[in-house]
Amino acid sequence: MKFGWIDLRGVPAEQHDAVVEAAIHAKLEGIVADDPGALAGLPPTVKRVLLPSQQLFPPAAAGAGEDVPAAPDVLLTRLTHSDDLDRLRLEVAGTDHEAAAFVDVVDDPTLKLACSAARELPYTVVQFQDPTKIPLEIVIAAADKTPGQLVCRADDLEEAGIILDVLEKGSEGVMFAPRDANEVFALAELLRVQTPELDLTTLTVRSIEHNGLGDRVCVDTSTHFAEDEGILVGSYAHGFILCVSETHPLPYMPTRPFRVNAGALHSYTLGLDNRTNYLSELRAGSPILAVGADGRTRRVVVGRIKLESRPLLTIKAVADDGTEVSLTVQDDWHVRVLGPGAAVLNVTELKQGDKLLGYVSTEKRHVGWPVKEYCVEK
Structure with missing residues (x-):
């Protein structure tokens, strides 16, 4: 099944509440934010996805008595070099964290990094600098038949629809920053790509x-x-x-x-x-x-x-x-x-x-x- 993550980082501030309410109503899988406070209070039916602005690797445990928000369901780590992936594996080993990555694909080395992450990690979010969908095709092919979930960031609804159809199967998920609640419901419609079997x-x-x-x-x-x-x-x-x-x-x-x-x-x-x-x-x-x-x-x-x-x-x-x-x-x-x-x-x-x-x-x-x-x- 395809799924959608709403990226609050790109949503106009005055539309945040309406967009979150629409995402919950439309039963979208997750909401992405760079501030843990923005994820607080979400119902358990929505996956809380944290993408910090600067932090590269999972934070150390909070000190005793510190008042911190509940841990997110998915903590995305920004990867920029191949050794970042090795370090991420070490950082999450023996912890409750699942290794999840965000890769900004801007050249061949970062494309190879995205392929490696998609093959190995439970979640890999990718965004692409160039308008061609060839790099996405390469990542989808690299991750084929692996258990991890590939999520691709879309700039608009039209691109979201294209992403879902790349190589016929598309990525498993789409991350999208809607302008308003109407675009949330439009994304939910796009995600209903599976057609039902008919009883002939x-x-x-x-x-x-x-x-x-x-x-x-x-x-x-x-x-x-x-x-x-x-x-x-x-x-x-x-x-x-x-x-x-x-x-x-x-x-x-x-x-x-x-x-x-x-x-x-x-x-x-x-x-x-x-x-x-x-x-x-x-x-x-x-x-x-x-x-x-x-x-x-x-x-x-x-x-x-x-x-x-x-x-x-x-x-x-x-x-x-x-x-x-x-x-x-x-x-x-x-x-x-x-x-x-x-x-x-x-x-x-x-x-x-x-x-x-x-x-x-x-x-x-x-x-x-x-x-x-x-x-x-x-």
């Missing part, structure tokens, strides 16, 4: 109807689909059929593993956050949901859509519980859907009784969002 169902074909000319949409994404992946499309907001990508060979054209010949322009596709979009609404940059035959999902981005007039046919199917599903697609042999076991089925060869993979939702929809209201689609 088997549909039984009832009929195939040839409709004549209409407009259909091809959805071209900015990623490769797997052979058992596609997108869920349907004429009704409560039921969808899994349309496979053009990953499989065709006799008269090259494969296009980024494309799904999805359906007529009125059709819904199931997207992120259980929201539907009309195919006609999609455009370059729209996020949609890629779905595998086993129900796994992932976020993909539309590169473009192609809307063209073609002969259409309508597939009508039913789920075991009696829910009716309908999908109108291009009336051509090369358009395909998936059946149980990821079987690739040409739509023009479908017949009554054939089995398809689909998804049934009990909710009705209003502007794409699920609502509890009376609604009939047929």
Whole structure:
């Protein structure tokens, strides 16, 4: 799971209270400060992260009778040279402190230091001087399959989103100084990068109807689909059929593993956050949901859509519980859907009784969002 740390050091003073309250409400993991007093009073649900302005290594224990704030959950030590990492290990050996580091990557030696820290320490926070994400890619690769948590500092929300997607997996955490509470909630949304698995169902074909000319949409994404992946499309907001990508060979054209010949322009596709979009609404940059035959999902981005007039046919199917599903697609042999076991089925060869993979939702929809209201689609 991805997590976020709110960096109070860069938050306007008049926004501190609102930002902290928003971070707690949004269930972000941690709050970072350079003053232990700023972390006092935080609930136990929030990790207290101390990043002192100057101190390099864990402080000595306070003397008897001294009034000191409670120890932070994570104490970040600034590392600037490779021998700092060795010294940090010695300093925390035999203490209750976990070794955690902050590395400002400005050149090749500090990049190597960040890689070493990320491989060895429970927490490593990195920030980068240059705008390229190549150094972050190197640190992520170096820390791959290690138990430590890598946190990357972001200058703004746009950079936070990019950081989370670097090398497809991104860093485990993002440290960000929001301008106000609204940006805290926006960061929380960005962190919800995992998409849920879907419980796909088997549909039984009832009929195939040839409709004549209409407009259909091809959805071209900015990623490769797997052979058992596609997108869920349907004429009704409560039921969808899994349309496979053009990953499989065709006799008269090259494969296009980024494309799904999805359906007529009125059709819904199931997207992120259980929201539907009309195919006609999609455009370059729209996020949609890629779905595998086993129900796994992932976020993909539309590169473009192609809307063209073609002969259409309508597939009508039913789920075991009696829910009716309908999908109108291009009336051509090369358009395909998936059946149980990821079987690739040409739509023009479908017949009554054939089995398809689909998804049934009990909710009705209003502007794409699920609502509890009376609604009939047929």
